[in-house]
Amino acid sequence: MHGRVRGEIQTILITGGAGFLGSHLAARLVEDGHRVFCMDNLHTGRRSNLAPYLNSRQLTLIEHDLIDPLPELPRFNAIYNLACPASPPHYQEDPVATLRVCSEGVHRVLERAARDGARIFHSSTSEIYGDPEIHPQQESYHGNVNPIGPRSCYDEGKRFAETLMMDYCHQKGVELRIARIFNTYGPRMQPNDGRVVSNFIVQALRNEKITLYGDGQQTRSFCYVDDLIDGFLCMMATDDRARGPINLGNPTEITVGELAGLVIELTGSASSIVHRPLPIDDPRRRRPDISKARALLNWQPTTNLITGLKNTIAHFRNEIPYEKGVAHA
Numbered sequence: 001m002h003g004r005v006r007g008e009i010q011t012i013l014i015t016g017g018a019g020f021l022g023s024h025l026a027a028r029l030v031e032d033g034h035r036v037f038c039m040d041n042l043h044t045g046r047r048s049n050l051a052p053y054l055n056s057r058q059l060t061l062i063e064h065d066l067i068d069p070l071p072e073l074p075r076f077n078a079i080y081n082l083a084c085p086a087s088p089p090h091y092q093e094d095p096v097a098t099l100r101v102c103s104e105g106v107h108r109v110l111e112r113a114a115r116d117g118a119r120i121f122h123s124s125t126s127e128i129y130g131d132p133e134i135h136p137q138q139e140s141y142h143g144n145v146n147p148i149g150p151r152s153c154y155d156e157g158k159r160f161a162e163t164l165m166m167d168y169c170h171q172k173g174v175e176l177r178i179a180r181i182f183n184t185y186g187p188r189m190q191p192n193d194g195r196v197v198s199n200f201i202v203q204a205l206r207n208e209k210i211t212l213y214g215d216g217q218q219t220r221s222f223c224y225v226d227d228l229i230d231g232f233l234c235m236m237a238t239d240d241r242a243r244g245p246i247n248l249g250n251p252t253e254i255t256v257g258e259l260a261g262l263v264i265e266l267t268g269s270a271s272s273i274v275h276r277p278l279p280i281d282d283p284r285r286r287r288p289d290i291s292k293a294r295a296l297l298n299w300q301p302t303t304n305l306i307t308g309l310k311n312t313i314a315h316f317r318n319e320i321p322y323e324k325g326v327a328h329a
Contacts, residue, residue: 011035011074013118015066015109016082018045020188021123021181024225025080025232026050030058037073041065044085049188066105067097070112078236080121081109084158088151088279089194095153102157103164110168119175121236122165124245126182126286127155136287139180139245150280162245177235177242182249182288186225186308187315197222197309200260201316204269214278216257221287223250224308227301234297242296249288250301266309 012029016022017038022045029036030053038050039062053059064071066083084101085091091098106122113120129137130145145155162178169176185197192202203210231248254262257273264271293299 009033009035010077011037012078012080013037013039013073013076013109013112014080014082015039015105016045016084016123017080018042018047018049018061019082020049020086020186020190020193021184021225021228022080022082023049023188024186024229025082026059027053028229028233030056034058036060037062037076039064039066039083044087044090044190044193046188046190066108067100070108073112075116076112076118077116078121079109079113079116079118080123080232080236081106082123083109084123084154086125086154087193087195088154089192091154092150098153099157102154102161106161106164107168110165110172110174113174114168114172119177119236120165120169121177121179121232122161124162124178124180125154125158126180126247126249126288127151128159128162128180128245129283129286130155131283132285135285136251136289137247138289139247139292175240176244178244178246179232179235179248180245180288181228182223182247182286183220184223184225184228184249186312188225189312189315191316191319196220196256196259197263197312198316200263201267201309201313202320204263204267204271205313205316205320207270209274210260210264210271211276212257212260212273213276213282214256215275216260216273217255218278218282219253219255219285219287220259221250221253222259222305222308223248223301224303224311227303231293231297231299234299238297246292246296247288247290248293248299249290250305251288251290252305253285253287254305262305262309263313266306267313
């Protein structure tokens with residue numbers, strides 16, 4: 001399902017629009033005929049992610065940091081707030097900047113949404129739940145989060161951002177949608193972003209040892225990016241019952257050890273596995289309860305893990321095609 005009213009062309013802002021998720025969203029919105037402005041400081045986003053559309057009159061890339069006052073822009077019908085580094089190496093690189101984009105940056109886009117009368121979508125995260133004590137995680141669960149640990153700048157930043165979004169939109173009458181995004185993967189992930197899928201694939205293609213933290217029995221649930229973008233668009237196309245927060249993710253659970261074995265098999269790699277200590281506050285289990293998304297949006301993922309991994313592996317073969325020792329199936 002696409003988030004467009006038939007025949008209605010909109011002017012849309014995507015913050016973080018050159019990133020992994022933002023660029024996929026931008027492509028879908030451009031293909032639906034909308035006029036899209038992608039704002040990104042290009043710290044983790046890449047201009048190349050938008051390359052097919054940069055010469056189009058439908059898409060404009062604005063290099064700008066959301067912490068700073070917004071430049072002159074047209075009036076928007078909708079705003080998707082995706083600006084924030086999402087992988088541990090990136091958000092831990094400058095934790096204060098991460099907190100500022102989740103606070104000052106969020107306030108800036110809210111002010112803009114109120115001024116324009118725009119519906120706003122906010123990308124929250126399963127990190128809201130921390131290292132969960134219930135399984136699977138429902139939206140009603142308040143979480144188990146360390147407020148002063150190495151992941152706190154992101155976890156607590158995103159928790160604060162949800163509070164600010166809800167209170168501001170209630171106070172100012174702004175239409176809001178909040179999605180809690182679980183582990184997502186697919187083409188345009190960065191090779192060095194530190195997420196488990198990209199780590200495993202890049203190490204396997206290079207025939208390097210695959211780094212497995214802990215005993216590999218911790219679980220994750222992986223949603224393919226196309227399915228997630230469908231969820232975004234469904235939320236924005238649905239009435240206020242979809243205000244959220246709503247979990248978006250794939251409820252199929254797999255251990256990290258099983259994922260490593262699958263990646264080795266699909267890449268035809270000669271890699272072996274090496275174990276390292278589990279990072280502080282790393283969640284032991286992570287799986288979304290998507291009952292709310294199914295009921296309100298008629299949404300659920302349709303891409304199975306094998307298909308999604310094959311597509312993602314093909315992307316990374318092109319990202320690192322000339323490196324010595326790259327595995328080819």
